[in-house]
Amino acid sequence: MKEFWQTCVQRLEQDLPPQQISAWIRPLVPLAFDEAQAVLRVSAPNRFKLDWVRKNFSHQIEVLATEWFERPVQVAFELASGTATRTAPAGRLPLPPKAGNGAQPDASAKAPAPPLAASSVAAELAHDRSRLNTDLTFGNFVTGKANQLARAAALQVAENPGVSYNPLFLYGGVGLGKTHLIHAIGNALLANGNGTRVRYVHADQYVSDVVKAYQRKAFDEFKRYYHSLDLLLIDDIQFFAGKNRTQEEFFYAFEAMVAQRKQIIITSDTYPKELSNIDSRLISRFDSGLTVAIEPPELEMRVAILLHKAETEGVTMPEEVAFFIAKHLRSNVRELEGALRKVSAYARFHGREVLTVDVCKDALKDLLSVSNGQITVENIQKTVADFYKIKVADMYSKRRPANIAMPRQVAMYLAKELTQKSLPEIGDLFGGRDHTTVLHAVRKIADARSKQTELNHALHVLEQTLKG
Numbered sequence: 001m002k003e004f005w006q007t008c009v010q011r012l013e014q015d016l017p018p019q020q021i022s023a024w025i026r027p028l029v030p031l032a033f034d035e036a037q038a039v040l041r042v043s044a045p046n047r048f049k050l051d052w053v054r055k056n057f058s059h060q061i062e063v064l065a066t067e068w069f070e071r072p073v074q075v076a077f078e079l080a081s082g083t084a085t086r087t088a089p090a091g092r093l094p095l096p097p098k099a100g101n102g103a104q105p106d107a108s109a110k111a112p113a114p115p116l117a118a119s120s121v122a123a124e125l126a127h128d129r130s131r132l133n134t135d136l137t138f139g140n141f142v143t144g145k146a147n148q149l150a151r152a153a154a155l156q157v158a159e160n161p162g163v164s165y166n167p168l169f170l171y172g173g174v175g176l177g178k179t180h181l182i183h184a185i186g187n188a189l190l191a192n193g194n195g196t197r198v199r200y201v202h203a204d205q206y207v208s209d210v211v212k213a214y215q216r217k218a219f220d221e222f223k224r225y226y227h228s229l230d231l232l233l234i235d236d237i238q239f240f241a242g243k244n245r246t247q248e249e250f251f252y253a254f255e256a257m258v259a260q261r262k263q264i265i266i267t268s269d270t271y272p273k274e275l276s277n278i279d280s281r282l283i284s285r286f287d288s289g290l291t292v293a294i295e296p297p298e299l300e301m302r303v304a305i306l307l308h309k310a311e312t313e314g315v316t317m318p319e320e321v322a323f324f325i326a327k328h329l330r331s332n333v334r335e336l337e338g339a340l341r342k343v344s345a346y347a348r349f350h351g352r353e354v355l356t357v358d359v360c361k362d363a364l365k366d367l368l369s370v371s372n373g374q375i376t377v378e379n380i381q382k383t384v385a386d387f388y389k390i391k392v393a394d395m396y397s398k399r400r401p402a403n404i405a406m407p408r409q410v411a412m413y414l415a416k417e418l419t420q421k422s423l424p425e426i427g428d429l430f431g432g433r434d435h436t437t438v439l440h441a442v443r444k445i446a447d448a449r450s451k452q453t454e455l456n457h458a459l460h461v462l463e464q465t466l467k468g
């Protein structure tokens with residue numbers, strides 16, 4: 001056992017950079033090899049390391065163990081203090097004995113791959129067909145107030161697909177983790193290893209599948225495929241707007257799947273009733289299961305996300321630096337990821353080993369100048385009210401005549417465009433309105449702007465005035 005582990009670490013050292021070896025591999029302790037089950041037990045010092053190693057290195061370790069013991073071997077990771085969990089990317093769901101690991105093969109692994117267990121091959125094939133990204137799991141989804149409900153619902157559905165909430169409808173603004181969460185559900189179900197047919201599809205791709213089926217007169221095949229799935233994950237359903245044939249096909253697929261207790265999970269940038277140009281019978285179906293919002297992350301969550309992402313990328317980020325970035329960049333997780341990439345590239349380029357607030361200020365100059373600029377929501381409300389000759393108080397009042405509602409929507413739109421405020425923050429500043437009302441206003445004005453020259457001109461004037 002000891003000999004195997006030494007060889008295993010040496011082989012991994014040939015493939016991985018030294019910091020990865022010291023961060024992830026050295027802390028592992030080989031415990032035993034169960035001859036009867038062909039299971040190698042390895043312990044990790046904490047839950048975070050366990051999840052990370054399981055997701056990223058289990059495949060390589062299994063390949064090496066399979067080579068060494070000359071039979072298909074599975075690795076079972078366990079916390080140093082106790083409970084064993086078999087290799088599976090998504091963690092929560094227990095795997096049946098001998099199930100495949102579902103972990104993504106690492107293209108960088110140079111070790112010659114011996115034949116894998118049949119179940120592993122099946123699991124990998126299922127993953128390929130599902131179009132799931134194995135990197136997006138519950139294990140690396142940071143939870144906070146903004147997404148805890150959505151995560152709980154997702155876990156529930158992953159544990160009881162087709163039974164608890166069908167469909168599960170997740171909505172929220174850009175870059176808040178909707179796609180991540182639905183991939184996590186898919187990965188969790190595939191990790192079960194019991195042949196579940198899963199498919200992730202972006203709404204755009206579904207539209208183009210419908211077009212292809214139409215051109216090739218292959219609707220039967222199309223229907224058979226989609227209706228046969230056990231779990232359909234469909235992302236950004238708002239892209240179905242105005243696509244009548246697609247909506248019709250989706251309606252049939254939806255009805256067929258739900259009737260057979262097959263699970264459907266949908267994401268959208270807005271809640272069902274706010275979807276525009278979508279058939280009302282579809283909208284009522286969307287709302288018939290569970291509809292949950294993902295909100296923009298609050299400060300503590302933004303800090304946790306930054307620290308988590310920095311650690312997984314091997315970047316040392318002091319907490320004060322994470323707080324500094326999180327205080328300034330408030331809108332979504334994608335933006336935080338971008339900032340982290342910028343800061344670490346900047347630090348590497350300038351030979352700065354430790355990230356400091358000063359390094360961040362330099363690296364994020366452009367982003368921060370936008371968030372620190374003179375444009376405030378109050379500013380926007382006053383400028384827009386003057387422009388349309390209404391009272392500033394009408395920006396937060398509940399009055400809804402068109403001559404007030406439209407300028408208010410314009411102001412919300414500009415607030416989203418020109419400030420770093422999140423939708424709920426903007427809603428608060430407009431008399432405690434719901435973030436979906438703001439989202440609706442933003443989309444409505446963006447759409448109207450592209451069609452009405454007069455409005456577009458007015459917006460240019462307002463933007464110029466505000467930018468000084």
Ligand SMILES: Nc1ncnc2c1ncn2[C@@H]1O[C@H](COP(=O)(O)OP(=O)(O)OP(=O)(O)O)[C@@H](O)[C@H]1O
Binds near residue numbers: 140174176178
């Ligand atoms: N809670 C979270 N923990 C860790 N990473 C997250 C979290 N939320 C989002 N991310 C990451 O942020 C990025 C953007 O998330 P994702 O693509 O899931 O957003 P989205 O809501 O689907 O956005 P869009 O509507 O633009 O498609 C991804 O890299 C995702 O992994």
